[in-house]
Amino acid sequence: MNNFKSRFKFLGGRRNTKLEHVSKDLVCGMASTDGIDFVYTGIKYSFCSDYCRQQFQKNPEDYIIK
Numbered sequence: 001m002n003n004f005k006s007r008f009k010f011l012g013g014r015r016n017t018k019l020e021h022v023s024k025d026l027v028c029g030m031a032s033t034d035g036i037d038f039v040y041t042g043i044k045y046s047f048c049s050d051y052c053r054q055q056f057q058k059n060p061e062d063y064i065i066k
């Protein structure tokens with residue numbers, strides 16, 4: 001139980017420090033618009049429009065460059 005608690009604390013601390021942010025729209029390549037974003041695997045992705053965000057949500061792996 002102690003293990004679980006310390007792990008939870010660790011994750012909470014990480015979240016407060018910095019969330020990775022991809023500010024470029026990966027769907028169309030344009031600059032993103034404030035407020036249109038989607039968090040996937042702990043990284044925040046921003047998009048120019050709701051349309052691009054929806055495209056990304058359907059197949060995130062297609063747009064993420066590894």
Ligand SMILES: [Zn+2]
Nearest residue numbers: 025028048052
């Ligand atoms: Zn776009």
